[in-house]
Amino acid sequence: MTSPFPAPPSDPSDRLDIGYRGPRSGDIAPLGLRIGARLFDELVMAIPMVIVAIPYIDIGSNPPEIDLPASAVLITVVLPVVYEFVAVAWKGATFGKALCRLRVIRVDGGRVAPYQAGLRSLVPALGSILALAMPPGDGADLVGLLSTVVYLSVFWDALRRGLHDKAAGTVVVRA
Numbered sequence: 001m002t003s004p005f006p007a008p009p010s011d012p013s014d015r016l017d018i019g020y021r022g023p024r025s026g027d028i029a030p031l032g033l034r035i036g037a038r039l040f041d042e043l044v045m046a047i048p049m050v051i052v053a054i055p056y057i058d059i060g061s062n063p064p065e066i067d068l069p070a071s072a073v074l075i076t077v078v079l080p081v082v083y084e085f086v087a088v089a090w091k092g093a094t095f096g097k098a099l100c101r102l103r104v105i106r107v108d109g110g111r112v113a114p115y116q117a118g119l120r121s122l123v124p125a126l127g128s129i130l131a132l133a134m135p136p137g138d139g140a141d142l143v144g145l146l147s148t149v150v151y152l153s154v155f156w157d158a159l160r161r162g163l164h165d166k167a168a169g170t171v172v173v174r175a
Contacts, residue, residue, distance in 0.1 A: 040096035
């Protein structure tokens with residue numbers, strides 16, 4: 001049975017300058033490691049988000065309710081963008097990517113420029129930003145799912161580049 005996802009590139013014309021040589025430094029990051037890194041990063045970002053939400057949890061109701069003000073909701077959109085931007089622009093990797101021994105580089109193999117890190121972190125957040133600008137119930141939830149599509153797009157690209165990587169001219173590789 002064949003996989004619905006493309007195999008790593010075998011034709012040299014499909015390769016980036018970094019190439020694809022097997023499980024060594026500089027190779028395209030495997031999906032399992034990318035998913036693990038993303039899950040760890042989500043956990044890292046959840047900690048300050050929970051701290052911000054605690055004062056707005058009504059534990060007296062059954063079930064407990066959370067009534068976040070707009071400023072707290074805005075933090076849930078801004079924090080991931082800032083976290084990803086600062087980490088990738090400064091070190092080339094978020095905490096999760098560093099833990100999984102991955103890094104983000106330009107497609108030509110160079111270090112990611114700050115504008116590329118900014119664009120790469122902003123693209124997944126566009127859906128959430130649009131959803132915040134829309135009145136509730138007018139498709140805001142559907143628009144908010146755009147970030148999911150951005151991250152899932154790594155599954156149908158031979159070089160495992162998501163839409164955010166393509167927009168920024170980056171690729172995730174083994175460190």
